[in-house]
Amino acid sequence: MFFFLGARAEVPMDKEPEEEINHVKVVQPIVEKHCFSCHHDTNRSGGISIKAFFMGLEDQFEDRIVRAGKLWMHIMDQVRSGEMPPAGEPRMTTEEQEELLNSVNVILTRSLNANNPGRVVIRRLSHNEYQYSIKQLTGVDFDAKSKFPADGSGGAGFDNFPSTLFLTPLKMERYYDAADEILDNAYASPELWKQLVPDTYRESLFRKFYNWAMRFLKGPEYGVERPVKAAEEIIMPFASNAFRRFLEPKERDSYISLFREVYLGTSSGNRFDLALLETFKAILISPNFLYRFEEEQPVNHPYALSAFELASRLSFFLWSSLPDKELYEVAYREDLHDPEILEAQVKRMLKDPKARRLSESISTQWFGITKLKEGSPVDPDRFPEFTPELREAMYQELVEYFHHVMTDSGNFLDLLDSDYTFLNETLANHYGISDVKGEELRKVNLSDRNRGGILGMGSVLTATSLPLRTSPVLRGKWVLEEILGTPAPPPPPDAGELSEEEAGAEDASIKDLLVLHRSKPECQSCHQKMDPIGFGLENFDPVGRWRDSYGKGEQIVAWDTLSTGEVFRSPAELKEILVDKKELFARNLTEKIFTYAIGRRVEFKDELFVKELMDNLLENDFDTESFMVALVSSYPFRYKVNDNAEKFRVLAKN
């Protein structure tokens, strides 16, 4: 402590060793002189604060620049072309300009070459992950989503994103209640309990009496060793499974002593079971169960995850749950980092029915149909035929389809267009397709090519409509964001009368809308990208049925030109155009699944990894298995790097 204080108070004694140039130190004075005056935190001309990169701890400046690498590339373009600093402001000297460009260039290139796997913040289990892990651990079905306060989502829009998963006092209370309820259920079911406690410890009547007598002689803990021994055999496998690793001796002792405490403090006949229940309860609310984390190694270079950590990443990614026995075994006995072994596991796990959770999680959140689970998004008076059964069938159609694409058809492009889908009788009737009987969803070949792929699905079409009518704007916006990954920017702050979301009154015709949007130049540039795509899907009504007219005789003309020049005359032709935009779709798909799998956003420094994964898609005809193997084998999935900021603060504090 004294040493630190002393060091801080004094002028640094030793001179900085002669090192390579500190490029941040080159950049800072130049931008300070030329950019800060407009681009500072409270002004943020153009929405950009350059000053913000150079505030706070100096050792973070470079990291910040790299994180915003794309922005800096843009800034350098502006500087290079002389657009910035703008006319009227003092120009940069040629020397300044060159130094600036060079140093930023070095910083950015260096980050790409650094092969930085990035790091993932410790994350709480999502409600899905909790539910499935509980199922695997205890056999109990627990509806976590309806019992826990909802989480938000972040990153690419998934609910397993570390920094949007909070723990609050309310949630802690719910975790406690949940553990209690889950274990009560397990205890109430002889079958489940037998799984958890194969050999329960029973005190014979004689033993009971003997122990009771001996306690007077030998103290109150006499005879507790046998049940404790028996309990240890039960608690350790449960805890190791819940924590996804072996317990340290210290941890084991503390859980055993919890058992002992409850056991000794309880007098009822089933105290062995009761003490186990309390111990299990502690395990189920322990941070070791509720949080996924990977231990930091005392090194300052990237390092491979431990075998168990990698197994966990794998199982939470593919199954939203804990590793199974085989995966633990492989992690323990073999080298999970070995490409062949890893590939074999990925293939095995994708074939397992549990992989459907991955399909459900990704597809429903990516394509934004989770709200179909929560209630009806359409007006029940206007659409009485939109029954809960239909809603459920729509939801399942997308999940079933995505899962089929992922595991059977093996081609991600099927998401955009195909000649099949999954229907039951209710949904088939809704689509006007006959000869599908019964509740079970099954694969059905489509004769009408307007329907195949997610753009022809009731779930997506309903989720992108308003309660009473379709919205070409919403549908177009959806395609730009979720399929092509090229969101239109929000309207300028003072767009005024014309709003970004919805134009036109209930009774305004679609044509009026078009005219309205194109009448203002500041709106036109973006709506020109959104509206035509939306019009291309106008043949589908607000609940996804086919229609040829709006009912009042006004024919629907799904004929338009995209802002990029392609012309289409039907939803089927629109889909063909989208399928051709392979690069955009490949990048979007990569970024989505990368973020879901790893738990952090794609950053500038990941550009090379992303490129590799994109190439994998483009070169292998969007092969799903090959992509999944490549993703799981990728450096960011299997490696991590330490948190550089103020390491081990807790230790330092002590």
Add this chain to the structure above:
Amino acid sequence: MSKWHISRRRMLKGLGASIALPFLQAMVPPGMSHYNMAKRPVRFACLFMPNGVNKYHWTPEKYGSDFELSKTLQPLANIRQEVLILNELMNKGSIFPGAEGHFAKTANIMTGYPIYKTMGENLNVGGISFDQLVAQHKGQDTPFDSLQFGTERINSGICGATGFTRLYGSSISWKTPTQPCSREIEPRMAFDRLFRNVVPNKKQKEQPWKRSVLDQVKEDADNLQRKLGRADQDKLEEYLESIRSVEKRIADEGKSKAFEEQITPAMKKELTALDIRIDEYNETYEGVDVTDKLRQMMDLMALAFWSDATRVSTFMFANSASNRNFSFIPGVHGSHHQISHHQNHDGPMEEYRKINEYYVAQYAYFLEKLQSIPDGEGTLLDNSMVMFASGLRDGNSHSPRNLPVLLGGRGGGGLKPGRNLNFKEETPLTNLYLSMARIMDIPMECFADSTGELCEIYS
């Protein structure tokens, strides 16, 4: 019934000595608990309405006490003497480059700072929200320092166009600048959390080992902390804090006993009725009209104030940009957010106004409910400050200037309601928070960008 009375009295007698001690420490005169003191505490609530208002029908004609209620504010007719209408307040924190859409005008409505634009990594609303600040100062004597209610699940996903996670649109209460409070959205669960131990046949199962279990996991967390880097430690701190808060609640058995004991038969009657109403609603209700559910939530808030389960509460009628289907209101066809983008067309403008009026009516319901409950020498409303606000003025242009803000109640005598007040243009909304802090005796020099108090609202 009579049996119960006797045992209760006997119990109170027996408990007398043990209750008195903790309250002594809290500077309460001997023999008194804060439950039977004459000066009742001031309660604070904030009710949030999404999507702004039809600006042509919000502000009443004439200022001062002689104002004429606007069309939208008609539901306040019975209670206009108890409400302040505050005009020209603005949230300066909502104006920054990139503050498009709703999110940047929702999460910060009670912090007054700009929020950080993020898809989720760096959530930050600049400061802690006013309700949480009040909770820190005034929440220590009650079982819950504050309550957060809503009606819609957090919007999932991110908004590609504006670059915000939608989480921002579902949170107005922030415990820290980076941590939103969890909201209850189901009346059933909210009720049980607060009152299950005081209505018949609901009592929770005993948890004799809870403390040992919590000790165990706290030890786990401490061990874990040592292995983590900075960002991870921050995240795990949430866990530790949550554990501490649960522990505190069980450690303070005297307090929860005292709380349960002071539930009067009148409260109990209301609680039991609400309990049944919630069950009936959940079992039988289908449809889009949410009125009853909103009222269940507000009844819960009123009962929580009445029973002193808490003194601070927030309620989001709906999430920001909510697209709740309002076709259950005569003359409205469609959903809220969609209609709020009215393009100045007469039809949608009127529908929009009707939705505003609907929410004002719910607010009036809450105020009247509080007014119907005696509290100390007056009513619960006399001892409350109930704010109603939206983060936008006009939903079509998303303007955060001249926000629709109402303040109901008399703040324990600190407020002089029954007036329509016009402040200077662009008066910071945070001035209102500063003034409310003054009324609650919370020492504060300034709050976010506040420039002074709104002395006009004082009595």
